[in-house]
Amino acid sequence: MxxxxxxxxxxxxxxxxxxxxxxxxxxxxxxxxxxxxxxxxxxxxxxxxxxxxxxxxxxxxxxxxxxxxxxxxxxxxxxxxxxxxxxxxxxxxxxxxxxxxxxxxxxxxxxxxxxxxxxxxxxxxxxxxxxxxxxxxxxxxxxxxxxxxxxxxxxxSQNLLNATNEYKYIITDAKDVEGIPQSDLANALIKEDGVTKYKFTLQMPSYIAYMTYGKNEKIREELYRAYVTRAPQNAQIIDELLSLKDEMSRLLGFDNYACYSLASKMATDESSVIGFLEKLISNSKPQAENELKELQEMAKKPLKSFDTAYYSELLKKEKYDIDEEEYRPYFEQKSVLEGTFEFLNKLFNITFKKNSEELWDKKALSYDLYIDGSLKSRLYLDLEARKGKQGGAWMNNFASHHIDEKGNEQLASAVIVCNFPPSKGQNPSLLRHDDVVTLFHEMGHALHHMLSEVNENGVSGVNGVEWDAVEFPSQFLENFAYEPKVLKLFSTHYKTKEIIPDSMIEKLVKSKNFQSALGMLRQLEFSIFDFKLHTKLYNGSEIQGLLDSIREETALIKPPSYNKFQNGFSHIFAGGYSAGYYSYKWAEVLSADAFFNVVDEGIFNSKCATKYLDIILKSGGSKSMEVLYREFMGREPNPDNLLRLNGII
Structure with missing residues (x-):
């Protein structure tokens, strides 16, 4: 049954x-x-x-x-x-x-x-x-x-959610919202006593909209300051958590929490992680410095942290003749989702059929997944931002595929949660291309869980997969969001029904690695801060001191002193990434290597994609990813493909 x-x-x-x-x-x-x-x-x-x-x-x-x-x-x-x-x-x-x-x-x-x-x-x-x-x-x-x-x-986590929900910035002067995309303005629009006003919040679609397009520097700084100073009470929680994790590690016989964390990961020791991250920094930094120089020349002023998104958007538009707002009508949420399903059908021969069950929110969705015509698993999606919803994006597994003690088969189920721009009245949810990449990323996680054919729940799907390998399937899939033949499956103008022109796709692909080295440095900053933070006991001002010392090497624009990034670093203080944030880059070596092999075979009808489904996705955590990867590729991963993927020479 x-x-x-x-x-x-x-x-x-x-x-x-x-x-x-x-x-x-x-x-x-x-x-x-x-x-x-x-x-x-x-x-x-x-x-x-x-x-x-x-x-x-x-x-x-x-x-x-x-x-x-x-x-x-x-x-x-x-x-x-x-x-x-x-x-x-x-x-x-x-x-x-x-x-x-x-x-x-x-x-x-x-x-x-x-x-x-x-x-x-x-x-x-x-x-x-x-x-x-x-x-x-x-x-x-x-x-x-x-x-x-x-x-x-x-x-x-609750402190951060409360701080995000409580903040609002009201704009009354229409000049201060000039240049903001119409779809974002529609979501920000409020009427009070017959007066038109615009409300911006710290929820991601709203915050990103003003930081990227808002002309008023003072408002950008105010929003930025509110965002990077959220939940100051979390500083004390961080001290307590670090102390507890250090004590726990020592009681268990480890020198520090980093060593404890590595006991269940692919990476073998501290030096291999630090060495891996520092090599990426040295490979990325020269190109990042050139990217920043180009941005500063365009801005004609010394840049501050709250300037970068705004001027980067202007430079991107100037350099590639690309306006992200022009793309959003082609990325209507429903169309993107249906096109994603079509892409997965062509890649893996899997099919999604919509259900009509009542869920926790009227905009939440449910689909059944079939492979070769056989019912395999269920996928839930909750894609739009709203008050009372935790920020960010994630996949969570509701149930794992297994055979129970009575011989019954339990089918897997998973949920994808995102915070895309909300649909409102007659205004549909129009996504940025970054949102499309996010959907593909979380879908990669979901497929890893839902396509498992493992019969023991403890190692089925994402269960039992080493933490520094678990991002491999998500990153693998997100890379296809830039492939022209994939984009054409779902990039249809929501009004005219016109398929996105080749010229727009070409510009999007060319701009893919725009400021990729700066982005790489930022992720490496997070990774090395997290890992070093867990190699000995830091507390109080020492935590900020550690972050500042790392930023000497990674942050080409020094954040203001009031920036308390760590107080909002949910991945490591409210999630499972403590001493493991490096996993994103570690797994990206695998994902980049596998991705290029599928692309080189033409994507659809790829033998490599079929092997990936059969060996990586269906096997879940039944073997170490190190073993599965060698079975899949017949060799060790090629780390040069990580730099190739990011356009770093």
């Missing part, structure tokens, strides 16, 4: 249901531990199924809290975090389960398949990284640390 996860969250009864599920799980664990002759089938599989069902239940609450945040979701989510964290920590430190896993791995080596071996290997590592083998006093302290960490990361 095949089935999907049923989406439903009852906020009123959630805590009660959670406690009931955990009580039942704890009793089941006690029963399982008493089994005399433990095997993968009678011991590991039931534990894996408990974990999967609990994750499915809890993920729905965390998802709702991210996309439809309210006082009630905040309260329930905050109350549930210590409950779930305490349960998970105790389970991950259970010495009886740890010993049983090691014994089963030893006894069943010959009868276990690759997926089952990988489940055991990763679980054994997980138990060791949780301190299952340590004394009770140490384990108790680790439990306290995990509880506090989960609370702090939630507070960090």
């Amino acid at each position: 095949r089935k999907f996860l049923e989406l439903k969250v009852d906020l009123d009864s959630f805590i009660k249901e959670l406690n009931q599920k955990l009580e039942k799980n704890n009793k089941n664990v006690e029963k399982l531990i008493k089994i005399k002759d433990k095997t993968f089938a009678n011991f590991v599989k039931p534990l894996e199924m408990m974990d999967e069902k609990l994750e499915q239940f809890f993920t729905q609450l965390s998802h709702l809290n991210s996309v439809k945040n309210s006082a009630k979701t905040q309260k329930v989510y905050a109350a549930s975090l210590p409950i779930i964290t305490e349960y998970s920590t105790k389970l991950s430190q259970n010495i009886d389960i740890y010993n049983a896993y090691k014994e089963i791995y030893k006894n069943e080596q010959k009868s276990l398949n690759q997926e089952q071996k990988r489940v055991l290997e990763l679980n054994i590592l997980g138990f060791e990284l949780s301190g299952a083998h340590l004394d009770e006093k140490t384990k108790k302290r680790l439990q306290e640390i995990n509880l506090k960490k989960s609370s702090l990361t939630n507070d960090f």
Whole structure:
């Protein structure tokens, strides 16, 4: 029997249901531990199924809290975090389960398949990284640390969301919005007492619109200052988190949190990560300096941080005769989505069919994915920005493909969340090309999860994939958003129905690597700051001091002293990227290498694309990505293709 996860969250009864599920799980664990002759089938599989069902239940609450945040979701989510964290920590430190896993791995080596071996290997590592083998006093302290960490990361994220939601800048002088695209103006327009005004916020579509097109330098600076000083209370949270992570790492026998983080990644040691990042800096910096010089000559003034987006847009227009606003009518959201599905059909022979189920928001969508005519998985999409929705873009897995303990097949499901310009009345959601790239990126993550043919949930889809490899499929797919034959599938003018002219595509492709070296340096700044921040214990002003020292090498325009970027660095303080932000660049080596091989075969009907589907996407985390990549390409990745992709010589 095949089935999907049923989406439903009852906020009123959630805590009660959670406690009931955990009580039942704890009793089941006690029963399982008493089994005399433990095997993968009678011991590991039931534990894996408990974990999967609990994750499915809890993920729905965390998802709702991210996309439809309210006082009630905040309260329930905050109350549930210590409950779930305490349960998970105790389970991950259970010495009886740890010993049983090691014994089963030893006894069943010959009868276990690759997926089952990988489940055991990763679980054994997980138990060791949780301190299952340590004394009770140490384990108790680790439990306290995990509880506090989960609370702090939630507070960090909520502080940032609140600050973003609360800010608004009202413009009354029409001169101050000259040059702002009409679609952005329509979203900013408000009427108060018969007076036309324009409201700009820190939500990404609104913020980007003024920073890119707004002529008034003082307003740009005001918006920039508000954005980079959000949630100052997060500074104290950062100090606490860093201290807790450092203590946890040392209790587990690591020199620092960076070493702890690398224990489950592809990169082997600190020096290999730092060396990789520093080499990219030295390769990128000369070109970045030339890009900045060109921008300053055009601006005819010393540039400040709040100037770069505005003058970059003017230079891009002048250099390539390209106006991003001219492209947006060709990137109407619905058309882009349908065209993306058509592209994926041509690339992988997969098909999407729309569902009509009622979801958490009237603009959220649901599609079923078919491969070779067979129902495979379900995709949910929530694409437009709105108040009460966390900023940014992400993919989250609702359920993993697996065969349960009764032999039933659970189909995978995933959600893509973005913050694209909202449709409003008769005005459709018109995307920037950057938004199209974002959709492709998150779709790459979703396909990695949804196309898995792995039967063990712990290594199915994105589960079990090393963190510094998990961006490989997303980056691979996003690169196709610049390919002419792909663009022509969905770039249709929403009014005239005209397909985007070749001349416009040519200009877009030529401008692809506009200021790419400056962009590379910025990402490397984030990566090296994150990694070095976790190599020893920093606190207070030392954190800003570290960031400033890194910016000496990476920031060709020095940010103002009031810029507190770290207070909004959700990836590492409220997400899973602590000592792992370098993963974006590490994985980009794989994605660039694979991408060029598919392009060189003509994209559609590519044998390399078929191998990518069969070996990378369908295999999920059943093997190390290092092993899968060698199976896929027959060789090690070529790092030169990363620079080629970014147009860096």
